Amino acid sequence: MTHTPHRRGADRTEAIMRTTLELGQEIGYAKLSIEAVAARAGAGKHTIYRRWSSKGALLLDSLLSLNEPGLDYPNSGDIVADLRAQIYTAVDLLARPPFGPLFQALIGEAQHDPQVAAALNERFITPQADKTVARLKAARDQGQLSSGFDLDLAMAILSGPLYFQLLITQEPLTHEYVDRILHALFAGMGPQPQP
Amino acid sequence: MTHTPHRRGADRTEAIMRTTLELGQEIGYAKLSIEAVAARAGAGKHTIYRRWSSKGALLLDSLLSLNEPGLDYPNSGDIVADLRAQIYTAVDLLARPPFGPLFQALIGEAQHDPQVAAALNERFITPQADKTVARLKAARDQGQLSSGFDLDLAMAILSGPLYFQLLITQEPLTHEYVDRILHALFAGMGPQPQP
The missing domain is CATH 1.10.357.10 (Tetracycline Repressor, domain 2)
Known part of the structure; x- marks a missing residue:
C-alpha cells in the first residue's frame, strides 16, 4: 500500500475515530477534545466538526x-x-x-x-x-x-x-x-x- | 415553637438538606457546592463535611x-x-x-x-x-x-x-x-x- 499526501475520505474518517479511541483511553473522556484529536490525527478540526457535532457524537461513532x-x-x-x-x-x-x-x-x-x-x-x-x-x-x-x-x-x-x-x-x-x-x-x- | 440561637442537631441537619434541594433546583447540580449550601443555610461548611463527604452524598440524602x-x-x-x-x-x-x-x-x-x-x-x-x-x-x-x-x-x-x-x-x-x-x-x- 502506497502513502498518498491526501488521504481519501474513508481512510481519514477511520484515522480520526482510531485516534479518538487511543486518546480517550490515554487521557479519559473528561480531558478529550476535538482539537486534541484533530492535532494528533493530522486533520483539521473543521473536518471533524463537519461530520460530528460534538466530542460525544465522535466518541460514540468511534466505539461503534x-x-x-x-x-x-x-x-x-x-x-x-x-x-x-x-x-x-x-x-x-x-x-x-x-x-x-x-x-x-x-x-x-x-x-x-x-x-x-x-x-x-x-x-x-x-x-x-x-x-x-x-x-x-x-x-x-x-x-x-x-x-x-x-x-x-x-x-x-x-x-x-x-x-x-x-x-x-x-x-x-x-x-x-x-x-x-x-x-x-x-x-x-x-x-x-x-x- | 421558640427560636433558639443554636439550632439543635436534627433541626440543623434538616435545614441543610432543605437548602441543598432549594439551591440544587435553582442553580443545578453542576454549580451546587457545599460552600454555597453552608452559606445559605447559615451553617459552617465543616459541620456539613463532618456528616457528608461530598456534595453527591449530601444531595442524595437530601432527596431521600x-x-x-x-x-x-x-x-x-x-x-x-x-x-x-x-x-x-x-x-x-x-x-x-x-x-x-x-x-x-x-x-x-x-x-x-x-x-x-x-x-x-x-x-x-x-x-x-x-x-x-x-x-x-x-x-x-x-x-x-x-x-x-x-x-x-x-x-x-x-x-x-x-x-x-x-x-x-x-x-x-x-x-x-x-x-x-x-x-x-x-x-x-x-x-x-x-x-
Whole structure:
C-alpha cells in the first residue's frame, strides 16, 4: 500500500475515530477534545466538526466502528441463544475494559448534555431497538416468544438490567450475569402454572 | 415553637438538606457546592463535611429525606400491587420533576466520581435491594412469585428498565410505563404453556 499526501475520505474518517479511541483511553473522556484529536490525527478540526457535532457524537461513532456489522443479531432459530450471542458482543465492546469506561463516561455526559443524549439515541439506541424488535418478531412467529409480550419494551427490559450493572452498581458485567438475566426474563417473575 | 440561637442537631441537619434541594433546583447540580449550601443555610461548611463527604452524598440524602419512610414496600398480600405502589412513589420522587433532574445529574456524576457512586449504592441502592428481596421472599412464600426466580437479580430486573428510561432514552417516566413494565416482567418473555 502506497502513502498518498491526501488521504481519501474513508481512510481519514477511520484515522480520526482510531485516534479518538487511543486518546480517550490515554487521557479519559473528561480531558478529550476535538482539537486534541484533530492535532494528533493530522486533520483539521473543521473536518471533524463537519461530520460530528460534538466530542460525544465522535466518541460514540468511534466505539461503534469497532464492530462494523453494527451489533446485528444472528438468526439461528433459537432466540435465547441469539440474544445471548449479541449481548455478549455488545457487553464485551461497550461495558468492559478497554472501552467500557469511555462508554460509561459518555452516558454520564448524556445526563448533563442533551446533544450527547440525542446522539446516543439516534446513533445507537434507536437502531439497536429496531434490530431487537425485528429479531423478537421473528421469534414470536416461530412460537419462541410470549404472544402477549410488549415489543416496544424489549430494549428497556433486555438492556435495562445491563445498564443498571454498568451505571449504578458498577460491578463487572460478566457473561454469567447476562445468562442469569436472560434466564430470569424468559421465565418471568410470576408463579408458574401447575402442570 | 421558640427560636433558639443554636439550632439543635436534627433541626440543623434538616435545614441543610432543605437548602441543598432549594439551591440544587435553582442553580443545578453542576454549580451546587457545599460552600454555597453552608452559606445559605447559615451553617459552617465543616459541620456539613463532618456528616457528608461530598456534595453527591449530601444531595442524595437530601432527596431521600423527602420520603421519610425510606421507600418501604407495603404488604397488602398482592405483590404486583405493592411493587406498583412503591415504584410509583420512587419514580414520582426521583425520576420526575421537580427533583428528577437532580437525581439524574447525580447518577451522571457517579460515572466520573467513584465517591458519588459509592454513596449512591451505600445510601440508596443496597438498602432498597434488601427491602425488595424481603418483600419478594414474602410473595414467594405466598405462591405469588416464580419459585425459581433469582432474587439477587430483583433490583436489576425491576429497576433496570426504569433507569433505562431515565438515563438513556430520557423520556418521561409515567405510571403507565411502570404498569407495562411490571406486566411484562411478571408474564415473562418465554412462550406461555398451552392450557
